[in-house]
Amino acid sequence: MPKNYQRKTQRQSWAQASMLGAINAVLSGTMGYLKASKSYNVPQSTLEDRVKKARQEASLEEASKKGMGRYKTVFSDEQENELVEYILLLESRLFGLTFKEL
Known part of the structure; x- marks a missing residue:
């Protein structure tokens, strides 16, 4: 911001x-x-x-x-961090995922 x-x-x-x-x-x-x-x-x-x-x-x-808007988060913070780590691990092994695969 x-x-x-x-x-x-x-x-x-x-x-x-x-x-x-x-x-x-x-x-x-x-x-x-x-x-x-x-x-x-x-x-x-x-x-x-x-x-x-x-x-x-x-x-x-x-x-x-607190929370504004009607959309709620799908993943918890821990789940989101775990998903990010997994995607970065796959990327480091040259096995990148497309948006559809993700």
Whole structure:
């Protein structure tokens, strides 16, 4: 990213740790949605969506995770690194793969 890049929107400008704290506060019943969103500085509608997701999945870390767009990653970081190492190994042995083969 260039040094002089200026962000054009304020979407997802909240901290992931703040969202996790707000979700914990709502789920434990110590705060409501409005009070938690103001005290943890996260959007109320996003907090409501994330609490609903946490109740369904029972995973707070997954519910508080940031991510824009509708496409999710297919491989984990470990799988992606393993795939890269394997492709580089094949390339070093002069057995390069085409995009279709990959």
